[in-house]
Amino acid sequence: MATYPKEHYQIGIICALHTEAAAVIAMLDEKHSKLASQKDDPNDYSFGRIGVHNLVIACLPAGIMGNTPATTVANNMKRSFPIKFGLMVGIGGGVPSKRVDIRLGDVAVSQPTGSHGGVFQWDYGKTEQGGEFHHSGTLDKLPIALLNALQSLKIHDINEGIPLDDALATMASNNPRMVEVFNYGYQGADKDQLFQSAYDHPVGETCEDCDVKEVIERKARRDTTPRVFYGNIASGNQVMKHGITRDRIGKKEGVICFEMEAAGLMDNFPCLVIRGICDYADSHKNKIWQPYAAATAAAFARAFLGFIDEQEVVKSPCKSLQMFPFKRNVDVVIRERIFSELEKKLPLTTRYQNAALWGLGGSGKTQVALNFAYRRYDATSCSVFWVHADNYASFLRDYKSIAKSVKLSDKLENEDLMDAVRAWIENQSNWLLVLDNADALHHFREQCTSSHNNSMNLYPFIPRGPTGTILWTTRDGSIVEDLVSPKQGINVGSMDALEARELLVRLSGSSISNDNNLAVDELSHNLDRLPLAISQAAAYIRRTSTTIQDYVGKLKKEKRRRKLLEESKFDIYRQRNVPNSVMKTWQISIDYIREENTLAYTILHIMAYFNNQSIPFELIKATVRSNCGQEDGKYEQDDDFDSASNESSSNNDDDSDDDSDVDSDDDSDDDSDDEVALKAATRLDEFSFLRLRYTKDGLRSYEMHKLVQEATRNALGKKESKQFSEGALEIMLEVFPASNPDTWDRCEMYLPHALAVSNCLEISQEKISVSDLLSKVSSYLHSRLRIREMELVDLQVLKLRKKVLGERHPDTIHSMGILAETYHQQGRWKEAEEIFVDVLAIRKETLGERHPDTTFSKEELASIYYQQGQLKKAEGIIVEYEESRVNIHYTRPMEGG
Numbered sequence: 001m002a003t004y005p006k007e008h009y010q011i012g013i014i015c016a017l018h019t020e021a022a023a024v025i026a027m028l029d030e031k032h033s034k035l036a037s038q039k040d041d042p043n044d045y046s047f048g049r050i051g052v053h054n055l056v057i058a059c060l061p062a063g064i065m066g067n068t069p070a071t072t073v074a075n076n077m078k079r080s081f082p083i084k085f086g087l088m089v090g091i092g093g094g095v096p097s098k099r100v101d102i103r104l105g106d107v108a109v110s111q112p113t114g115s116h117g118g119v120f121q122w123d124y125g126k127t128e129q130g131g132e133f134h135h136s137g138t139l140d141k142l143p144i145a146l147l148n149a150l151q152s153l154k155i156h157d158i159n160e161g162i163p164l165d166d167a168l169a170t171m172a173s174n175n176p177r178m179v180e181v182f183n184y185g186y187q188g189a190d191k192d193q194l195f196q197s198a199y200d201h202p203v204g205e206t207c208e209d210c211d212v213k214e215v216i217e218r219k220a221r222r223d224t225t226p227r228v229f230y231g232n233i234a235s236g237n238q239v240m241k242h243g244i245t246r247d248r249i250g251k252k253e254g255v256i257c258f259e260m261e262a263a264g265l266m267d268n269f270p271c272l273v274i275r276g277i278c279d280y281a282d283s284h285k286n287k288i289w290q291p292y293a294a295a296t297a298a299a300f301a302r303a304f305l306g307f308i309d310e311q312e313v314v315k316s317p318c319k320s321l322q323m324f325p326f327k328r329n330v331d332v333v334i335r336e337r338i339f340s341e342l343e344k345k346l347p348l349t350t351r352y353q354n355a356a357l358w359g360l361g362g363s364g365k366t367q368v369a370l371n372f373a374y375r376r377y378d379a380t381s382c383s384v385f386w387v388h389a390d391n392y393a394s395f396l397r398d399y400k401s402i403a404k405s406v407k408l409s410d411k412l413e414n415e416d417l418m419d420a421v422r423a424w425i426e427n428q429s430n431w432l433l434v435l436d437n438a439d440a441l442h443h444f445r446e447q448c449t450s451s452h453n454n455s456m457n458l459y460p461f462i463p464r465g466p467t468g469t470i471l472w473t474t475r476d477g478s479i480v481e482d483l484v485s486p487k488q489g490i491n492v493g494s495m496d497a498l499e500a501r502e503l504l505v506r507l508s509g510s511s512i513s514n515d516n517n518l519a520v521d522e523l524s525h526n527l528d529r530l531p532l533a534i535s536q537a538a539a540y541i542r543r544t545s546t547t548i549q550d551y552v553g554k555l556k557k558e559k560r561r562r563k564l565l566e567e568s569k570f571d572i573y574r575q576r577n578v579p580n581s582v583m584k585t586w587q588i589s590i591d592y593i594r595e596e597n598t599l600a601y602t603i604l605h606i607m608a609y610f611n612n613q614s615i616p617f618e619l620i621k622a623t624v625r626s627n628c629g630q631e632d633g634k635y636e637q638d639d640d641f642d643s644a645s646n647e648s649s650s651n652n653d654d655d656s657d658d659d660s661d662v663d664s665d666d667d668s669d670d671d672s673d674d675e676v677a678l679k680a681a682t683r684l685d686e687f688s689f690l691r692l693r694y695t696k697d698g699l700r701s702y703e704m705h706k707l708v709q710e711a712t713r714n715a716l717g718k719k720e721s722k723q724f725s726e727g728a729l730e731i732m733l734e735v736f737p738a739s740n741p742d743t744w745d746r747c748e749m750y751l752p753h754a755l756a757v758s759n760c761l762e763i764s765q766e767k768i769s770v771s772d773l774l775s776k777v778s779s780y781l782h783s784r785l786r787i788r789e790m791e792l793v794d795l796q797v798l799k800l801r802k803k804v805l806g807e808r809h810p811d812t813i814h815s816m817g818i819l820a821e822t823y824h825q826q827g828r829w830k831e832a833e834e835i836f837v838d839v840l841a842i843r844k845e846t847l848g849e850r851h852p853d854t855t856f857s858k859e860e861l862a863s864i865y866y867q868q869g870q871l872k873k874a875e876g877i878i879v880e881y882e883e884s885r886v887n888i889h890y891t892r893p894m895e896g897g
Contacts, residue, residue: 003033006427007466009047009056011308012077012086013301014070014271016261019182019291020090021046021059023298026171026178028055040412040420041076050305056081060261066237067121067264074269075407079424085143086271089301091293092233092259093240093281095250096194101218102229102277104192104289107164107300108257110142110273111150111230118142119273121263122249123236143270149307150230150272156307157228164226167299184291186224191288194218194280197243201283210284226276226296231256233273235263243282257281274301321383321405324373325436332371333495333503333531335364341490342372342471348380350429352465356472356484359492360688360705361585362532365473368492369434372471382430382469389438389472392456399461418461425463432469435462439475440592444483459483475589477686493688500524500534507538510548519549526555528705532585586711589687599624600680602727604689605720607704608712609728609760611752614693617700619753621677622731726767728757733773739780747780758796768804771797771815778818787826794819813842817857824860829868836861 015021025031028048035047046057058077060069070088077083094102102108110118142150153162172179179185193207199214201207232254240246240258249255258281262273276293279285338357345355357365373384385402388394396414399421403412408420425431438444444459462470472484480489495503501520505512512520527533541551594601606623607615681702684690689712690702716724736750737743754777758770774797781790798819801812820835840861843854858877865874 001031001033003035004047004054006035006081008054009081010084011053011055011305012074012081012083012269012271013055013057014073014077014086014088014261014265014269015057015059016065016070016090017290017294018059018062020294020297021057022178022182023171023184023291023294024057024089024301026175026184026295027167027298027302038080038423040409040416040423041080043073043076043080045077050302053305053308055305056083065260067235067261068237069264070261071264071269071407072409074265078269078406079408079420079427082427082429083269084429085146086265086269087301087304088262088265088271088273089294089297090259090261090275091278091290091297092257092275093246093279094257094277095234095246095255096280097247097250100229100231100256101227102256103218103221103227104277104279105186105224105292105296106226106277107228107296108233108275108277109150109228109230109300110233110262112142112147113230113232113254116232116253119233119235119262120253121236122234122240122253122255122258123238142272145308146270146272149304153304153307154230161225162228162300162303164228164296164299164303167302168295171295171299178291178295182291183288184295187289187292189220189224191286193284195243195282195284197247197282199243201285205287207284207286226299228300229256233257233259233262233275235259235261235273240281241283241285243280246281272304274304276300321385321402322377323385323402323405324370325386325388326370328374329367329370331503331506332367333499333506334371335368335495335499337496338368338490338492339372339375342368345488345490346372346376346469346471350467352468354470354472354484355488355490356474356480357490357492358472358474358477358480358686358688360530360708361475361589362530363492363494363688364531365492366436367531369436369471369473373432373434376432376469380430382432383425383428385425385431385433387433387435389435389443389458390440392443392458395443395458395461415456415461418458422461422463425468426465429467431463431467432471433463435470435472437474438472438479439589441476441478441482442596444479475687477688478683481686491688494529495524495531495534497521497524497529500527500529503531503534504538504548507535508541508548510541516548519547519552523548523552523555526552528707530705530707533707586708587715589689590712590715593683593687593689597680597683599676600683602724603677603680604684605712605716605724606728606731607690607702608709609725609757610732611756612704612706612709613752614695614749615690615702615704615753616749617677617681617702618735619731619750620681620702621673622735623727624673624677624680626727626731626734725757725760728760729767729769729773732757733769733776736773736776738776739783744780744784751777751780755793768800771800771804771811774800775815775818782822785825787822790822791819791826794822808842808846810846813839813846814853817860820860824864824867829864833861833864833868836864 013024015024025046025048028050030049032047032049032054034045037043037045043058048055048057056077058073060073074086077086092108094104094106094108096102112118156162172185175184193210194216195201195207195210195214196216199211202209234240234249234253234255234257236258237260239260246258257275257277259273259275262271265271274297276295276297278287278289278293342355342357346353357368359365373386376382377384385398387398387402396418399418402421402425403417404410406421406424408417408424412420425433443457444462445457472479474480477489477491480486494500501512501524504510504520504524510516510520523537524534527537537551540546541548546554590601590604593604603620603623607619610619681690681692681700685692685702689708690704693701693703695701713721732750732754735746736754737746739747754773758774758777774793778790778793778797781793794815798812798815801809801815805812816835816839820832820839823829823832823835836857840854840857843851843857847854862874862877865871865877
């Protein structure tokens with residue numbers, strides 16, 4: 001017998017009894033070999049072909065009937081095979097009437113009639129006032145492909161008839177034992193007796209003792225060919241065996257047949273119900289007609305399949321499920337660049353595909369994914385599954401919801417349940433799975449890091465082909481690298497200016513006018529055009545009736561800004577119990593980094609005190625060398641770096657006496673520092689906390705969101721804040737070079753970072769080493785004649801030294817002289833004069849007349865007087881200068897030079 005893969009079986013047939021299944025198998029043109037069973041599917045299957053269609057056939061377990069068991073069998077079949085639609089083939093009780101002259105052996109076929117879709121559950125409802133039972137609930141209608149085929153068959157029946165006799169004759173010829181031993185042949189009109197509805201069956205298995213006077217006389221038929229009737233089929237969890245009730249329901253609901261399984265299938269297993277009539281749904285049950293009725297139903301099924309085109313099966317969609325976590329976001333702003341890129345990476349196709357949206361928390365990844373999912377459903381009617389993948393508990397919870405929706409066994413738990421859901425999704429023909437907030441790579445790795453050894457690897461439970469689409473959202477770029485594909489990743493960053501404006505206006509309820517146009521742009525710029533931050537601001541503006549201009553003003557006040565950006569708002573389009581403020585949502589990622597990589601955590605917090613633009617890689621390497629934040633002076637490295645270090649050590653030990661190898665060791669240490677720094681920086685880049693850029697010279701440089709810097713600093717306690725700010729200061733003191741033409745490029749590279757760290761509130765008012773750094777900066781600015789910048793720096797140095805060292809400390813006096821020189825270069829003679837007079841007086845008093853610094857101050861003051869035309873004062877200072885001058889050549893260097 002031929003063997004085919006499970007993907008080739010897209011039509012399923014379900015029978016309740018072995019008698020029915022045997023009849024269907026007898027109608028096959030070809031039998032196929034059995035396939036290996038799946039561990040989560042207890043069904044027993046038979047396989048074969050009728051015409052062009054491969055069929056998988058399942059039967060309910062022996063002795064078990066009803067809607068619920070039928071549902072279980074159907075769900076197992078759908079989980080194991082890509083079923084498009086099915087047939088329920090078997091026996092049932094006919095409902096004869098003046099309109100429907102149905103006889104034993106005839107066939108009843110479900111067809112939408114009246115208010116029903118072809119099948120309804122007659123014993124589901126409630127008893128209302130007066131004792132009348134009212135049926136409630138509706139079941140799905142048949143798929144359009146089956147209804148079209150049914151219409152074609154009915155037309156053919158009128159013109160040429162349905163070849164049921166031929167099919168029955170072929171069965172009898174090929175399987176004579178079925179007729180001779182198991183009574184699958186026609187039983188004769190004399191054994192087809194219809195009794196009055198009110199006449200109940202006496203005791204006994206047959207109707208031999210029934211009163212023949214109660215038999216209804218009907219016109220004899222010209223032949224024994226089974227007739228086919230179309231209409232509603234009543235399904236229930238109990239056998240109908242009461243003639244009066246049968247007639248009442250039949251008349252009211254347009255019923256032509258009663259049975260016990262179909263209602264359990266229609267909502268999740270779209271199928272045509274085909275019933276051979278074996279009794280009249282009254283108390284006169286007679287099993288002798290059951291085999292023949294099963295045969296006529298199977299014969300009709302065979303004929304019906306001939307009217308379904310093979311392409312209709314391929315084109316017909318499986319019944320889709322929609323498990324969206326949120327309603328459509330009516331306020332969504334379409335980010336055309338991202339959506340265009342996403343559509344290219346995930347085109348409409350029947351092939352398996354995946355992609356990932358990754359970026360900073362609050363950048364709008366979930367909203368992009370949600371909008372994409374609704375778009376894809378609108379275009380294809382695909383099944384949509386949404387799984388929160390931030391941890392094992394949420395992943396399992398959402399898989400349980402899927403299992404419940406598709407009616408998987410309620411006995412499945414944990415790994416077995418997740419594996420069953422995976423297999424079920426894989427067997428669907430058209431589906432989209434969104435794995436939202438998959439921010440922790442260790443949840444999807446075979447080997448977890450030591451801190452996550454108790455984590456279960458969830459990756460085996462993610463569906464993989466042969467069809468379907470998976471869309472990941474993650475803050476961690478390594479998810480893209482390791483689990484998806486770099487070319488299938490889309491970095492979701494800030495909105496563009498127009499998108500940010502539109503989102504702010506739409507959510508705040510404001511309108512753009514000449515009065516607030518600039519404020520709108522300023523606000524979106526201050527919020528780095530991040531969707532979550534803009535949503536927070538808009539909600540506050542709308543709720544408090546604040547103007548955009550006023551909100552911008554509040555943001556400029558640091559304490560107020562922090563409070564505004566930490567404020568969470570309820571958002572129906574975001575996961576519950578997840579922070580809805582940018583500050584708090586970033587803290588989740590920061591906490592994760594702290595647990596995973598201490599060095600990356602330290603670098604993040606050191607960089608938070610530098611300028612957010614053009615951060616040289618040298619600063620990151622300097623952080624590694626500084627060991628800031630490590631009590632033992634060493635950072636933990638992962639296994640890869642440990643093994644690399646061990647290998648390097650073993651190689652160097654062999655030639656440790658060679659001087660050249662000492663240099664090699666130094667180079668190796670430098671290379672190791674570079675690698676450690678690069679890996680940590682890459683980790684921060686993967687979380688979008690840092691953004692890699694390259695200078696025009698091809699050197700690594702990084703950027704950092706201003707709000708990320710602020711959130712990082714604000715989350716620190718006093719102790720950590722002091723630790724990291726002082727660490728940043730010490731690093732900058734180390735790397736900022738003395739000013740000379742050879743170092744000017746490096747000075748310029750570090751200048752914005754030196755200024756940023758010097759202005760940190762944590763240290764700027766009390767750390768005297770801040771003045772040491774600023775003196776280096778001042779020296780560079782003086783060398784480059786950047787007069788306006790010099791003044792600001794010199795004022796800051798002087799203010800700090802006065803506060804910390806006192807007004808008469810030599811360094812303070814020195815700073816006064818530097819500031820006076822700056823004023824001198826600016827042509828601000830009077831201000832320079834006032835300072836130089838004070839400096840000279842203090843130096844005379846503290847250092848004496850003949851000290852070089854005192855002499856130098858006299859020279860500077862004389863120059864100022866000359867510049868102002870005060871010649872007598874200048875001459876007086878010169879005389880004093882000449883008298884006190886010592887015979888040494890002294891040129892006072894610029895501080896930091």
